[in-house]
Amino acid sequence: MMLAVVLxxxxxxxxxxxxxxxxxxxxxxxxxxxxxxxxxxAELVELVLDQDSAAAFGSxxxxxxxxxxxxxxxVPGYSAGxxxxxxxxxxxxxxxxxxxxxxxxVTGEPYTLQTNVYAKxxxxxxxxxxxxxxxxxxxxxxxxxxxxxxxxxLVDKVPIRVFKNNQNLGVPYLNSQAMAVYTSxxxxxxxxxxxxxxxxxxxxxxxxxxxxxxxxxGCAVQNNNNLAGCAVASSNKWAQAxxxxxxQTNQLKWVRHRYLVYNYCTDKMRYPTPxxxxxxxxx
Ligand SMILES: *[C@@H]1O[C@H](CO)[C@@H](O)[C@H](O)[C@H]1NC(C)=O
Ligand SMILES: *[C@@H]1O[C@H](CO)[C@@H](O)[C@H](O)[C@H]1NC(C)=O
Numbered sequence: 518m519m520l521a522v523v524l525x526x527x528x529x530x531x532x533x534x535x536x537x538x539x540x541x542x543x544x545x546x547x548x549x550x551x552x553x554x555x556x557x558x559a560e561l562v563e564l565v566l567d568q569d570s571a572a573a574f575g576s577x578x579x580x581x582x583x584x585x586x587x588x589x590x591x592v593p594g595y596s597a598g599x600x601x602x603x604x605x606x607x608x609x610x611x612x613x614x615x616x617x618x619x620x621x622x623v624t625g626e627p628y629t630l631q632t633n634v635y636a637k638x639x640x641x642x643x644x645x646x647x648x649x650x651x652x653x654x655x656x657x658x659x660x661x662x663x664x665x666x667x668x669x670x671l672v673d674k675v676p677i678r679v680f681k682n683n684q685n686l687g688v689p690y691l692n693s694q695a696m697a698v699y700t701s702x703x704x705x706x707x708x709x710x711x712x713x714x715x716x717x718x719x720x721x722x723x724x725x726x727x728x729x730x731x732x733x734x735g736c737a738v739q740n741n742n743n744l745a746g747c748a749v750a751s752s753n754k755w756a757q758a759x760x761x762x763x764x765q766t767n768q769l770k771w772v773r774h775r776y777l778v779y780n781y782c783t784d785k786m787r788y789p790t791p792x793x794x795x796x797x798x799x800x
Contacts, residue, residue, distance in 0.1 A: 539732040539800035541574075548573040548701075560731065564702040566592075566724040570718035572705035576733060579607070581747035582755040583735020584797035586660020586671070587700065589619075590727040591628060593653035596621025598717030600705035601726045603659055615668060615680075615691065617659050619652065620709040621724075628652055631776070632670050634680045636689035642737060642792070645779035646677055646772060656729055663735075664758045665692050665748070676761060676769040677776075686793040692748065695738035702726050 540559035542748045547554035553572035555563040587604060587677035592599055599621035606614040614635035619628050627647055651659070662669040668691065670678040682690040702724065706716040717724075736747035736755055750757040761769065781787065782795035 535671070538730075541728075541731045544578075544731050544733050545574050545576055545698075548575055548706075554558045562728045562731075564601075564700065564726045564728070566702045566704065567722045568719050570689055571701060573699065573701035573703075575700075576698040579697045579738045580605075580733065580735035581692075581695045581738050581744060582664050582753055582758075583733065584660060584662045584755065584758075585698060585733055585735045586658050586730065587698075587728055588656040588658050588730035589652070589700075590656045591619055591653040592702070592724045592726050595718060595721040596628070596653070596724060597710040597715040597722050598706035599702060599703055600709050601702050602671070603697040603700045605663075605698050606635075607696045609694075610716045613637065613691040613694045613696060614640065615661055615663070615670070615696075617670070620705070622710055623715060630672070630677075631779075632669065633676050634691070636691055639689070641781060641787070642680075643779065643781050644678055644777065646776040647778055648672065649776065651770060656727070658730060659732065662758060663691070663755070665750075665756050667758075667760065669761065674765075675772060676765050677772045679761075679769065681794070681797065683794045683797060687794070688794045693744075695741065695744060695747070697735060700728065 534596055538560045541556055541562050549570055549572045553565045554574050555565060555571050557563060566572055587603060589603060591601055599618040602616060604614060604616040606612055607767065610651065616633040618631040618633070620631060622628055629724060630648055631645045631646050633640055658673050660671045662671060666682050668680040669676050682692065683688050704717050707713050736743070736753040738744050738747055746752045748756060782791050
């Protein structure tokens with residue numbers, strides 16, 4: 518009995534260890550100098566925004582399909598005017614992109630999380646939610662589950678948004694261009710906080726966001742050599758991932774009911790006729 522308990526504890530310990538952390542430098546490169554992209558240790562990085570510079574880093578390679586995300590602890594305290602972006606993007610004029618944008622706020626007021634999707638160069642699909650926790654206190658894992666049928670934006674394991682493949686309705690889908698993974702921290706005072714009314718206040722600088730979780734669980738395309746391979750389920754387990762579970766479906770409904778504060782689909786000023794994907798169910 519005792520032995521069994523010890524063995525179980527040991528197995529649990531080994532299983533936890535099995536998810537070997539991947540170092541920042543294995544998958545990512547700084548885009549800004551060492552004062553603005555601070556590599557604190559192999560698995561912990563800070564982005565630092567000050568009056569000299571914004572801050573950013575990006576992945577070394579590009580990917581097609583995966584469950585791709587990162588652990589982020591946002592700028593604490595006064596973060597008004599700052600935007601912390603975590604996004605995947607391809608290159609070129611008709612690029613594809615999926616965004617998480619965290620819009621800072623004055624001390625004590627909540628962040629807003631904006632998501633957006635660009636397909637073949639066309640964006641304008643903003644949605645905004647409030648979060649059910651303070652994202653500056655701890656690391657939370659922000660990710661996209663991306664395959665040939667569906668894109669699911671997740672906060673930890675909770676789905677907050679779905680963008681389906683609606684090519685049959687004439688809506689371009691993000692399935693032909695490999696994307697790199699990026700994050701940046703910059704001054705978005707023109708629009709970020711209360712529509713631009715509250716600006717960044719440099720007396721609170723430097724503004725610091727912290728990152729962990731540099732594993733990328735996606736199909737690496739490597740200079741377009743493997744685009745065709747990543748596109749098909751026979752050689753990429755991510756190309757056709759399963760749909761949401763019943764539990765996740767309920768979580769998505771909960772988020773949309775309780776936390777959704779803006780949806781381009783219902784913005785009649787911008788879109789008197791809602792885009793075709795808006796007419797379909799959220800799942
Ligand atoms: C970083 O900041 C220090 C102190 O201000 C400065 O001496 C150094 O040149 C900076 N390094 C870079 C790479 O800009
Ligand atoms: C900031 O806080 C105010 C007041 O609670 C809120 O109206 C606003 O939506 C928050 N977020 C942003 C990004 O302005």
